[in-house]
Amino acid sequence: MKFPYRKIVVKIGSNVITQDDGLPDHSRIKDLVDQVAVLRASGLEVVLVSSGAVASGRSIITVAEKQNAVAARQLLASIGQVKLINTYAALFEAHGINCAQVLVTKEDFRDRLHYLNMKNCLQILLQHQVVPIINENDVVSVTELMFTDNDELAGLVAAMLGADALVILSNVNGIYTGDPKSPDSRLLEEISGSTAAIAGYVTTGKSQFGRGGMLTKASMAAKTASLGIPVHITNGKTDNVLPLLLAGKLAHTRFATEKRASNKKKWIAHSENAASGTVQVNEGAKLALTCGRASSLLPVGITAVLSGFQKGDIIRVVDERGQTVGLGIAEYGADKAKERIGQKNQRPLVHYDYFYASN
Numbered sequence: 001m002k003f004p005y006r007k008i009v010v011k012i013g014s015n016v017i018t019q020d021d022g023l024p025d026h027s028r029i030k031d032l033v034d035q036v037a038v039l040r041a042s043g044l045e046v047v048l049v050s051s052g053a054v055a056s057g058r059s060i061i062t063v064a065e066k067q068n069a070v071a072a073r074q075l076l077a078s079i080g081q082v083k084l085i086n087t088y089a090a091l092f093e094a095h096g097i098n099c100a101q102v103l104v105t106k107e108d109f110r111d112r113l114h115y116l117n118m119k120n121c122l123q124i125l126l127q128h129q130v131v132p133i134i135n136e137n138d139v140v141s142v143t144e145l146m147f148t149d150n151d152e153l154a155g156l157v158a159a160m161l162g163a164d165a166l167v168i169l170s171n172v173n174g175i176y177t178g179d180p181k182s183p184d185s186r187l188l189e190e191i192s193g194s195t196a197a198i199a200g201y202v203t204t205g206k207s208q209f210g211r212g213g214m215l216t217k218a219s220m221a222a223k224t225a226s227l228g229i230p231v232h233i234t235n236g237k238t239d240n241v242l243p244l245l246l247a248g249k250l251a252h253t254r255f256a257t258e259k260r261a262s263n264k265k266k267w268i269a270h271s272e273n274a275a276s277g278t279v280q281v282n283e284g285a286k287l288a289l290t291c292g293r294a295s296s297l298l299p300v301g302i303t304a305v306l307s308g309f310q311k312g313d314i315i316r317v318v319d320e321r322g323q324t325v326g327l328g329i330a331e332y333g334a335d336k337a338k339e340r341i342g343q344k345n346q347r348p349l350v351h352y353d354y355f356y357a358s359n
């Protein structure tokens with residue numbers, strides 16, 4: 001079998017591998033592992049981002065309702081992750097495939113060095129034909145240190161590895177024009193540009209064990225597609241989902257891609273938490289930076305330097321209402337930027353190659 005991609009990241013949502021009663025769905029996990037083995041045999045590199053630790057933990061231990069939510073999640077995830085990875089390892093072993101557990105936190109992507117360490121780790125696994133199975137390290141990731149959900153983590157990993165596609169397996173066939181259960185709703189097969197147009201369709205409803213919901217999934221997908229990586233959202237409970245999807249035989253939602261971004265730009269796109277300074281720009285500069293043309297941020301469009309930064313830092317660019325316009329690497333520090341506010345014929349503060357415009 002020949003597929004259109006060489007390297008894909010597949011995100012498996014908790015619901016896909018959990019039964020309605022909350023117990024892990026062993027036969028579904030086996031099916032997915034069997035499918036990954038088929039893809040690998042055809043020469044495809046596959047990286048899994050699998051949720052399910054908390055759900056697996058629930059099958060082993062019951063936590064009292066009054067227990068603090070963060071502590072309960074730590075308890076369930078720490079027990080459940082062992083069960084989850086052991087299940088994967090045994091199933092992959094039956095195909096003669098090694099898999100690896102990679103548990104990460106947002107901090108592991110904090111600066112470029114951490115980011116490259118993470119990338120090197122995944123690359124060495126792939127070079128040795130190992131299937132990395134990534135999950136958030138829920139035991140130490142608490143509250144503000146957490147990813148929004150594993151969709152965000154999967155988008156980050158796909159961008160970091162320069163994957164040819166990101167496949168999100170959820171419990172619905174894709175994004176619908178309304179409640180997926182309603183017969184009046186239609187499946188959106190192709191989405192391009194920002195998610196503003198679909199925000200009205202998506203309700204806040206989450207799947208039974210899901211964390212982020214469809215809206216965060218859609219905005220992550222749009223961001224990943226804007227970096228040049230197509231995203232496919234489909235139902236992980238469909239039999240033979242991965243080969244069917246990759247053979248173009250499955251109705252689902254696809255986020256169309258724009259021009260492929262450089263590796264540095266992909267890193268900047270996911271560096272919101274690493275931003276150390278903020279500059280404010282006027283409407284003209286905002287338009288130039290977001291219209292899709294290759295424009296750098298010039299001091300003439302800067303109206304204020306809101307917080308300090310050094311040359312080489314990631315900075316946040318905001319508009320006059322404080323909305324984020326994008327992220328970029330500063331070519332010089334805040335002191336020089338302040339001196340040059342509003343001045344013409346000055347060097348760009350952020351070069352186009354190092355600017356990522358938010359949607």
Ligand SMILES: Nc1ncnc2c1ncn2[C@@H]1O[C@H](COP(=O)(O)OP(=O)(O)O)[C@@H](O)[C@H]1O
Pocket residue numbers: 013014015016169170171172174175176177178179180201202203204205206207208209210211212213214217
């Ligand atoms: N317009 C929509 N189209 C598809 N799903 C939607 C829509 N609006 C809300 N949803 C809900 O989003 C859920 C999937 O998101 P989420 O709970 O984050 O899944 P996962 O556990 O796979 O990450 C679906 O179960 C569905 O109920």
Ligand SMILES: N[C@@H](CCC(=O)OP(=O)(O)O)C(=O)O
Pocket residue numbers: 012013014015050051052053054055077135136138148149150151209210211212213
């Ligand atoms: N890290 C958590 C999963 C969090 C999460 O994002 O879940 P989901 O929305 O089902 O992908 C776990 O393994 O239980």
